[in-house]
Amino acid sequence: MSNSIIWQCLTCGFVYDEAKGIPEEGIAPGTTWDDVPENWLCPDCAMGKDDFVMQEVN
Amino acid sequence: MNPIIIIGSGHAGLTLARELRARDKRQSITIVSQEPIEAYYKPNLSKALTLNKSAKDLVMKNRATLEQDLSAELLENTSVAEINCDQKRIQCIAKVNDSNEVKAFELAYDKLVIATGATPISLPIKDAKEFTLTINNLQDYKVFREQIKQAKRIVIIGAGFVGSELASDLSNNGYQVDVVDRSSWPLQQVMPQIMGSQVEQAITEQGATWHFETTVEEITKNKQGTLAVYLANGKIIETDRVISAVGLKPNIDLAQTAGLKTSNGIVIDSYSQTSADDVFAIGDCVEYNGKPLPFIAPATLAAKTLAKTLSGDKTLLKIPPQPVAVKINKCPTLICPANGETGDWKVSGENQDIEAEYVNERNETLGFALSGKKTSLKADYLSRL
Numbered sequence: 001m002s003n004s005i006i007w008q009c010l011t012c013g014f015v016y017d018e019a020k021g022i023p024e025e026g027i028a029p030g031t032t033w034d035d036v037p038e039n040w041l042c043p044d045c046a047m048g049k050d051d052f053v054m055q056e057v058n
Numbered sequence: 059m060n061p062i063i064i065i066g067s068g069h070a071g072l073t074l075a076r077e078l079r080a081r082d083k084r085q086s087i088t089i090v091s092q093e094p095i096e097a098y099y100k101p102n103l104s105k106a107l108t109l110n111k112s113a114k115d116l117v118m119k120n121r122a123t124l125e126q127d128l129s130a131e132l133l134e135n136t137s138v139a140e141i142n143c144d145q146k147r148i149q150c151i152a153k154v155n156d157s158n159e160v161k162a163f164e165l166a167y168d169k170l171v172i173a174t175g176a177t178p179i180s181l182p183i184k185d186a187k188e189f190t191l192t193i194n195n196l197q198d199y200k201v202f203r204e205q206i207k208q209a210k211r212i213v214i215i216g217a218g219f220v221g222s223e224l225a226s227d228l229s230n231n232g233y234q235v236d237v238v239d240r241s242s243w244p245l246q247q248v249m250p251q252i253m254g255s256q257v258e259q260a261i262t263e264q265g266a267t268w269h270f271e272t273t274v275e276e277i278t279k280n281k282q283g284t285l286a287v288y289l290a291n292g293k294i295i296e297t298d299r300v301i302s303a304v305g306l307k308p309n310i311d312l313a314q315t316a317g318l319k320t321s322n323g324i325v326i327d328s329y330s331q332t333s334a335d336d337v338f339a340i341g342d343c344v345e346y347n348g349k350p351l352p353f354i355a356p357a358t359l360a361a362k363t364l365a366k367t368l369s370g371d372k373t374l375l376k377i378p379p380q381p382v383a384v385k386i387n388k389c390p391t392l393i394c395p396a397n398g399e400t401g402d403w404k405v406s407g408e409n410q411d412i413e414a415e416y417v418n419e420r421n422e423t424l425g426f427a428l429s430g431k432k433t434s435l436k437a438d439y440l441s442r443l
Contacts, residue, residue, distance in 0.1 A: 010076070011069070011354060012099040013118050025434060039437040045101065045354055046381040046392065046436075 007033050008055045012045035016052065059086070060166045061131070062368060063148065065138050065312070066173035067091035068195075069100060070341025070357040074171060075128045077365030085369070087130040088165065090150060092137040093195060095121050101354065103199050104223035105385045107231040113200040141170065141316035143334040169336050169368055172313055172324060176306035176342035176352075181215065181274065189277040189285060190215070190302040193224070202301070209298035210234055213287050215274055216303035217244040219384060222257060224303060226386045229264035236295050237261075238269045238287070245384065248393045249427040250403035253412045256429060260389035260410065269293065308343045308350060321345050328374050330364045340364055346375070349398060355380035379425065379443045381436055392433045394443070396425030407432055415439070 004019035016022070016036070021029040025043065027036060033052075040049055062078065064071045067089050075087050089095060097119040102109065106116060125132055136152040139162075148170065152161045178192035193202050206212065212228055214221050217239035225244075229235045241247075243254030244261075258268055272291040277300060280286055287295040308323035319325040319333035323345030330338045340360040344351055351360065356377050366373040384391040389410050401418040411430035415423055423442040428435055 011073075011358060012101070037437070039440070041381065041436055041440075044383060045099070046383045047355055047358065051358065 005033065006055050007052045009042045009045060009047060010051050010053050011047050012042065014042050014044040015055070060146070060168040061086035061088045062169045062171065063088045063090060063165060063167040064171045064173055065090050065148070066175055066341070066343075067093060067095040067132075067134070068173060068175045068341060069354055070175070070361050071171070071173035072097050072124070072128075073358050073361035074173065074340060074365055075130050077362050078368060079128050079130070081365055081369040083129075087128065088133065088167075089128075089130055090133045090136050090138055090148070090165070092135065093197065095124060095132045095134040096196070097124060098196055099354075100195075101223075101383075101385075103193050103196075104220045105227045106199070107227045108387065113196050113203060116196065116199070138312055141312060141318075141337070143316055143318070143337055146170070146336065167336070169338065171364065171368075172332070172337065172339040172343060173341045174309040174312060174343045176308045176350075178302065179305045179307050181302050181304060183274060183276055185277070186302065189279070190300045192302050193220070194306070205299055206233070211236070211297040211299075213238065213285075213295055213297045213300045214303060215239070215300065216305070217241060217268070217270075218247070218303065218305065219245065219382070221301075221303035222261070223385055224301060225266050226261050226264065229261055229266040230387045235261075235266040236269060236287075236297065237266060238272060238274055238289060238295075240271060240273050242270050244268075245391075245393070248395050248425075249391070250405050250414045252405055253391070253414055253427055253429055256410050256412065257384075257386050257389050257391065260386055264387065269295075306342060306352070308345065310343065313339070313343075321348070323350050326375075329367055329372065330360055330375055338364055338368075346377070351377065353380070353382050355382070379440070381440065389429060390433055391427065391429045392436050393427045394425045394439065399424050413439075415442075 007016040021027045021031045096117045098116045136150050138148050140149040147166050178194050180186050211234040214237045222244045225237045244257045272289045276288040278286050310320040313324040314320050324339040326339050326344050341357040363373050363375045381392050381394040396416045401416050401424045403414050405414045407413050411432050413432040414427045416425040426439045
């Protein structure tokens with residue numbers, strides 16, 4: 001069982017997959033949501049971390 | 059107790075309902091909307107071809123899901139004809155199924171929130187409505203997708219956020235695009251020329267043609283059913299469809315009729331309250347400190363703040379400068395518009411990787427625009443504001 005969690009932006013639907021990270025934004029694969037910098041912004045809608053909600057992985 | 063009634067089911071209205079529900083499981087909430095009630099991300103309407111998404115695909119939460127998530131009463135296809143602030147009641151008119159029949163009824167509120175959004179500005183030309191499409195909601199988007207099926211050539215009027223993104227989206231998908239704007243480069247109000255030129259070039263490489271420093275004077279229909287667009291500079295563009303994207307104006311009619319204070323938008327104080335007790339306004343319909351509050355992020359903040367206030371924790375509305383992502387193929391851009399103050403651009407970088415800082419005489423940062431690889435500097439720039 002994987003512990004990787006997928007998070008989704010409530011505003012625009014952007015999905016953050018901890019397993020994949022966002023290498024092009026300097027966030028390495030495997031970076032947990034907690035370890036994503038507080039000042040990180042959603043690449044699609046530019047909202048901050050506060051506006052993300054957790055989505056369960058099937 | 060009567061419910062909190064929210065008029066409008068766009069981003070502001072739905073975000074407010076979500077935040078209210080998160081704070082109070084028992085508060086009764088009613089949403090009245092003249093549109094079908096479904097959640098979608100409006101900025102995607104100007105890039106959905108490239109995302110390969112139909113109108114249906116763009117729906118993030120349908121009505122049934124929203125009803126369950128929000129435990130709210132959702133009255134869709136229902137317009138509000140009148141607000142009576144003294145009696146705290148609204149007059150509604152609902153469409154009955156798809157028929158022409160309507161049903162009128164009254165609702166009483168404890169608190170009322172107007173989130174009626176904004177409407178595309180109509181071009182000041184003859185028969186503008188007949189010859190131009192506007193794309194400001196999912197219904198518009200469905201019509202747009204239907205209308206461009208047989209089209210090859212499309213004229214876009216306006217090179218702001220929506221016009222530029224649409225030009226990128228349509229030209230990237232094989233349409234022959236002409237863009238007309240009175241400005242000298244795309245997004246001129248929010249980025250310096252050198253960056254605008256990069257946006258212009260990126261979209262030109264996809265096959266689009268720009269017509270700057272001119273306006274549309276007339277549109278006529280040719281015998282073959284195509285359209286002729288007459289520009290002030292003497293050029294005539296033959297095309298299949300014309301899209302108008304020249305900006306939005308706040309929907310204030312309802313508030314005005316109710317006797318609420320309005321200017322360009324519905325005037326609100328620092329608690330999002332209108333000039334009437336227990337009546338509030340958020341999103342694209344408002345005017346705050348003499349200015350509108352456009353874009354998604356300020357609407358989200360206003361909704362969150364108002365949810366606190368309406369749940370008994372009176373909270374001041376503070377809108378810090380917030381960035382807006384502009385999705386141009388091959389030239390992604392992040393813009394943080396200045397808050398009305400004028401200044402000068404300080405630009406560095408080259409090609410499509412440019413950083414531009416908007417500064418006043420005292421060298422204080424007022425806003426910024428970043429493109430290409432420089433968008434990764436956004437957190438640093440934000441901290442300077």
